[in-house]
Structures are given as C-alpha cells and as structure tokens.
Amino acid sequence: MNTVSRPSAAELPPEMHSALDWSAYSQVGLGDAYAGIPKSGGDFARAVALCMGNRACQRKERGVMCPSFRVTDDPEHSTHARILALKAALNGELGDDPFNDPRLVQALDLCVSCKGCKRECPNGVDMSALKIEAQAQRNARHGVPLRERLIATLPRLLHGLPGLGMALRLRNRMPWMRSLGERLFGIAAARELPQPAAHAFSDALAVSEVQDGREVVLLLDTWTRYFEPEVAEDALVVLRAAGYRVIVAQAGEADHDPARPLCCGRTWLAAGMTAQAQAEAARLLTALMPHVEAGRPIIGLEPSCLLSLKDEYRQLGLDKVQVERLAKQAQLIEDFLAAEHAAKRLKLELRAMPDAHVLVHGHCHQKAFGGMKAVRKLLGLVPQLRVELVEASCCGMAGSFGYEAEHHEISMRMAEDALLPAVRAAPEAMVLADGYSCRQQIKAGAGREARHVVSLLREALAAPQAASESAPPTTESLSTS
Ligand code: SF4
Numbered sequence: 001m002n003t004v005s006r007p008s009a010a011e012l013p014p015e016m017h018s019a020l021d022w023s024a025y026s027q028v029g030l031g032d033a034y035a036g037i038p039k040s041g042g043d044f045a046r047a048v049a050l051c052m053g054n055r056a057c058q059r060k061e062r063g064v065m066c067p068s069f070r071v072t073d074d075p076e077h078s079t080h081a082r083i084l085a086l087k088a089a090l091n092g093e094l095g096d097d098p099f100n101d102p103r104l105v106q107a108l109d110l111c112v113s114c115k116g117c118k119r120e121c122p123n124g125v126d127m128s129a130l131k132i133e134a135q136a137q138r139n140a141r142h143g144v145p146l147r148e149r150l151i152a153t154l155p156r157l158l159h160g161l162p163g164l165g166m167a168l169r170l171r172n173r174m175p176w177m178r179s180l181g182e183r184l185f186g187i188a189a190a191r192e193l194p195q196p197a198a199h200a201f202s203d204a205l206a207v208s209e210v211q212d213g214r215e216v217v218l219l220l221d222t223w224t225r226y227f228e229p230e231v232a233e234d235a236l237v238v239l240r241a242a243g244y245r246v247i248v249a250q251a252g253e254a255d256h257d258p259a260r261p262l263c264c265g266r267t268w269l270a271a272g273m274t275a276q277a278q279a280e281a282a283r284l285l286t287a288l289m290p291h292v293e294a295g296r297p298i299i300g301l302e303p304s305c306l307l308s309l310k311d312e313y314r315q316l317g318l319d320k321v322q323v324e325r326l327a328k329q330a331q332l333i334e335d336f337l338a339a340e341h342a343a344k345r346l347k348l349e350l351r352a353m354p355d356a357h358v359l360v361h362g363h364c365h366q367k368a369f370g371g372m373k374a375v376r377k378l379l380g381l382v383p384q385l386r387v388e389l390v391e392a393s394c395c396g397m398a399g400s401f402g403y404e405a406e407h408h409e410i411s412m413r414m415a416e417d418a419l420l421p422a423v424r425a426a427p428e429a430m431v432l433a434d435g436y437s438c439r440q441q442i443k444a445g446a447g448r449e450a451r452h453v454v455s456l457l458r459e460a461l462a463a464p465q466a467a468s469e470s471a472p473p474t475t476e477s478l479s480t481s
C-alpha cells in the first residue's frame with residue numbers, strides 16, 4: 001500500500017458520512033501542506049493523518065502497543081500499516097467500496113482495540129475508534145455479519161432470554177454443538193463459553209442500609225451483573241464498609257423499558273453498530289444525569305465499559321455538556337477509592353495479609369487511561385500484602401476477539417507473549433484482573449481463577465461483612481441447570 005500512486009480527483013470515493021463525531025480533530029494539520037491528510041473523509045481523515053510514520057508501533061520493548069505486531073513480528077499488523085490502509089481507502093486507492101476491500105479488512109483484522117496506540121503512539125493515534133468507524137462504514141453498505149450482531153445484542157439477550165444460560169451450558173457440554181456453533185456462527189469450538197451465574201445480581205441488594213455517609217452510584221456492567229454478580233456484591237460490601245451510601249444505577253421510571261438493566265453500549269460499538277450504541281448511551285446518560293447533577297461519583301467495575309463513558313461517548317453525538325460532566329464523575333472503583341484516600345476521606349479498615357502475594361494484570365483500557373497507579377496505591381493500603389504488576393500487553397481475549405474461530409489461535413499467542421508465563425511462574429499468587437475477558441483468558445490459558453481487585457479488598461476488610469444482612473431473594477434468575 002506504500003507504493004500506490006496518488007489518485008486523480010475523479011477516482012476519489014464520494015464524501016463519506018461519518019458514523020462517529022470526529023470534530024475534535026478538525027484542527028489537525030491546519031495550514032500544513034505536508035500534513036498528509038487524505039483527500040476524502042473530512043475530520044475522520046484528519047484523525048487518520050495524525051500518524052507521522054515514526055513506527056514506534058513496530059517496537060516492543062515496553063508497554064501495550066501493538067499486540068498484533070508483538071506476536072506476528074509483521075509490520076503489516078501494526079498501527080502504522082492500518083493507517084496506511086485507511087489512507088489508501090480515503091485517497092481512492094481501494095476502489096469505490098474501500099471499507100470492504102480485503103486490503104483494508106485484513107489490515108484491521110488483528111487490531112484488538114486495546115487503545116495502546118492512543119496512549120503510547122507519540123501522536124495519540126486512536127485506532128480503536130478508527131476501526132469502529134471503518135466497521136460502521138462497511139456495515140452501512142453490507143449489513144452486520146450474524147456473529148457480530150449476536151454478540152452485540154448479548155446484553156439484551158441476557159435480560160430477555162431466561163433460557164440462554166441453559167443453552168450456553170449445553171453448548172459447552174456437547175462437542176457437536178461446539179462444532180455447529182463454529183460452522184454457523186464462527187465461534188471457536190475450542191473455547192469454553194462463559195456461562196451466566198445461576199442468579200444475576202439482585203437489585204434487592206441495591207437498597208443501601210447505610211443511612212448517612214457520602215452518596216455514590218455503582219454502575220453495573222452486563223458482565224458483572226449476569227456472569228459474576230459476586231464481584232458486584234464485593235464492591236457493595238467494600239463501599240459500605242468505607243461508609244458510603246451506595247445507590248445502584250437503574251433506568252428511570254420514564255424509560256420505555258425500566259426493568260431492563262442499563263448498558264454502556266460497548267458491544268454495539270465493537271461491532272460498528274454506532275446507532276444502537278448511541279441509543280444505549282443516551283439511555284444511560286438520561287438515567288445518570290440526576291446523579292451527576294447531585295454531585296455523586298459514578299463508580300464502575302469493568303474497565304472497558306466504564307471507560308467508554310469517558311472516551312467513545314464523546315464521539316456519539318450526545319449532549320456534549322452532559323457527556324463532559326459524566327466523564328468527570330465516572331471512575332473505576334480503584335480510581336475513586338485511591339482519590340478518596342489521597343483526600344484523606346477514605347475510612348477503610350484493612351487487616352494485614354503477610355502471607356499473600358498478588359499478581360495484577362491490568363486491562364488494556366485501564367492502562368491506556370493510566371489507571372494502574374491507582375490500583376497499586378490501593379493495594380498498597382493492605383498491610384504486608386506483596387503486590388506484583390504483570391508487565392504484559394493485551395491478554396488477547398479483547399472482548400469477543402478470542403472467541404472468534406479465526407482469531408482463537410492468535411488470541412492465545414497474545415496471552416502467551418507475557419501474561420500466561422508470568423501467571424505460571426507464580427503458582428502461589430492470587431491473580432487479580434479487573435477485566436472480565438482477561439479473567440476468562442487467564443482461566444483458559446493457565447487454569448487459574450483470577451479475581452477483581454475489589455474482591456481482594458473485601459477479603460482484606462478488618463471486619464468481614466455481608467452484602468446485606470437480610471438480603472431478599474434475587475430478582476432476576478437465569479436457568480443454567
Ligand atoms: S501510528 Fe503512531 S507510533 Fe505508529 S507510525 Fe504512526 S505515529 Fe508512529
């Protein structure tokens with residue numbers, strides 16, 4: 001793609017209608033004749049032109065960028081090569097259906113949307129967002145493939161289909177169903193699919209028993225709510241032990257489906273289904289704004305979900321003022337607790353854990369937002385706890401990437417690059433990982449049950465506490481037996 005000659009104006013693709021808002025890049029290259037801005041694509045093209053070609057994304061000494069280059073050693077699978085392919089598309093070098101051209105599709109194929117480049121590329125190239133736009137453009141002409149549509153819809157299916165847990169369990173047990181799933185949907189037969197917990201998080205636990213104290217809002221993501229509700233309970237216990245009055249975020253009464261749990265829209269974004277992502281985000285924003293206006297911190301547990309409120313929401317065409325206010329107040333639980341500690345407001349009594357050694361794997365998005373400092377600080381509050389951070393890039397699961405048949409093998413290679421060897425080298429350590437996908441990958445590759453940081457904090461509480469002394473029965477259940 002480096003060698004393709006410049007097109008004439010007549011060969012350029014028609015001006016595209018961007019699915020995401022790229023106006024933040026409108027000043028890129030202004031007045032610079034050598035900025036290398038593609039001929040079409042408007043502000044999206046300016047975001048592509050951020051790349052200055054120094055190929056730092058083709059090195060692998062430290063950091064996260066770029067996992068696909070790290071494991072293939074092939075410059076064609078680096079951020080830079082993806083930029084060249086996007087430039088070629090916008091310059092008319094890939095024909096009149098550029099976003100479906102195999103050269104662009106292949107260049108983007110192994111990008112796991114880790115946001116490593118957004119943080120580590122000297123110019124902050126945001127390939128994760130660029131890929132969403134490219135997928136949205138492709139979807140607009142060719143529709144959304146069945147597998148991607150199914151995965152994007154999962155948060156809704158988990159709410160609306162009580163038999164889904166049973167179906168997933170059967171699929172995991174029956175080899176013929178695994179093979180059928182691979183043939184029909186492209187889901188790797190070799191993968192164990194996550195199974196929802198017997199009971200999803202009970203909103204009955206959301207009723208706070210702490211009557212005073214600072215009010216905080218716990219925003220539960222789909223994965224915590226349906227697959228690991230015990231992590232949500234751990235967060236409730238820790239926050240309450242620290243004296244906060246916890247409100248679990250719920251859709252407002254005016255919502256057209258108030259019983260359906262809130263969702264950040266991340267799965268839709270990953271599939272390039274930006275209109276649906278926008279609708280989910282708008283619903284979430286409506287539900288959270290009263291809390292934001294009341295000055296309550298919005299606390300999340302799953303990095304990719306919570307951090308999308310601070311990142312992709314800015315490109316979804318939502319009310320800019322509201323999005324900025326939400327972004328300011330939305331925090332991962334470690335960021336919140338570490339900030340409270342720095343402000344000398346944190347009242348968390350933790351016991352010494354002299355025999356415990358924790359190995360912490362940061363989620364890529366957590367690292368892209370500089371969140372590991374807060375994790376380290378917080379774990380440092382547990383007396384005598386030995387804390388070790390894994391120096392690794394993406395775990396390779398990356399949402400649904402590792403479950404996709406054609407990506408299963410490279411997904412495991414990404415995990416074997418540094419993460420799994422580090423886990424195996426510390427057999428006595430408790431492995432901590434905030435990302436649900438990361439925990440699944442660690443289980444699949446090393447046979448170890450990783451835990452969320454907040455679960456370790458619950459264990460470290462000086463006075464063990466229950467999520468609720470008188471918890472009523474769960475409100476949502478999924479048939480899994
Ligand atoms: S993507 Fe970033 S790191 Fe890679 S060549 Fe371009 S500017 Fe350099």
Ligand code: SF4
Nearest residue numbers: 066111112114115117
């Ligand atoms: S988002 Fe991650 S995988 Fe994709 S280009 Fe950037 S560093 Fe590479």
